[in-house]
Amino acid sequence: MTPIRLLIADDHPVVRDGLRGMLASEADFEVVGEAASGAEAVLLTERERPDVVLMDLQMPGVDGATATAEIAERFPDTRVLVLTTYDTDADILRAVEAGATGYLLKDAPRERLFPAIRSAARGETVLAPTVATGW
């Protein structure tokens, strides 16, 4: 099986390390790059052509929603899955409008994160089930 090629975009190294550590346990995931800003996410998407970009929204310079718009426009085969700390972030709607396939909260457990990444790779909409999990 061809692994799903992933790019992690987050300005916090500890978050990138944590994600990389979690994703390493799955044979069908391959992390092909890490970006610390929206601008870097676009550059690395151009170079690596990942299947899915895990995109933080709050990043310095070019933010996640803006980077999502550029990636969706220039690299339509790459899916963007937003990973956000706050599900109240107005940028979630902006990122989905720009072409993100869905969003998850950063503290989503692996049982939710992994299937969500696989769904996103297939182009399916991913939602953080805030109601179902009973905030």
Added chain:
Amino acid sequence: MLQLQAAEGELPAGADAARGHLERARRTASDNLTEVRRLVWDLRPESLRAASLGEALGRLTDRLAEETGVAVTAAVTGTPRPLSPDAEVTLLRVTQEALANVRKHAHAGRVALTLSYMDGEAALDVRDDGVGFGGVDGSGPNGGLGLHGMRERVEALGGRLAVESAPGAGTTVAVTVPVLEGSGRGGPGDPEGVPRSVRAQGGAPA
């Protein structure tokens, strides 16, 4: 939180005590984050949040009109108020799929989008006067493949998605999602008025 999960994944089999500590640490961190989210939600100006969905839908229809020359109208009825983020994202995604179908298949001259805020639910209709298609359940050969994928997500939210179409008679996509009311907060911080102590039970070690 991610680091805790990563650590949990690397524990050798049988390290149950360590696993228990990590699980409790993760749950504490998770509870704190939930509190912060609740505070942030409460601090948001409602009018700003309520307006953003309608504006996003308006931008989508404007773009369709500009790029295709189709006559598009978009209207919001009722009193806009914030929906859960999932509900808003779902309505936005359904609109994107419906308009993508119009672009690709409908050969429509007119499209009308209506977002209605009603008691207990919000409804979205996207209606076109195009060629339509045979299936009525959103799984027809020429339309609705993306919508088909949206249906289970809408239903998971407690809403409904219907696609009505017939050859030559245009297509209507109609979706409703529940609006979380009561308690005057209107946010996910208190979705059903269930006491937090009840909701927080998740099989955590005591």
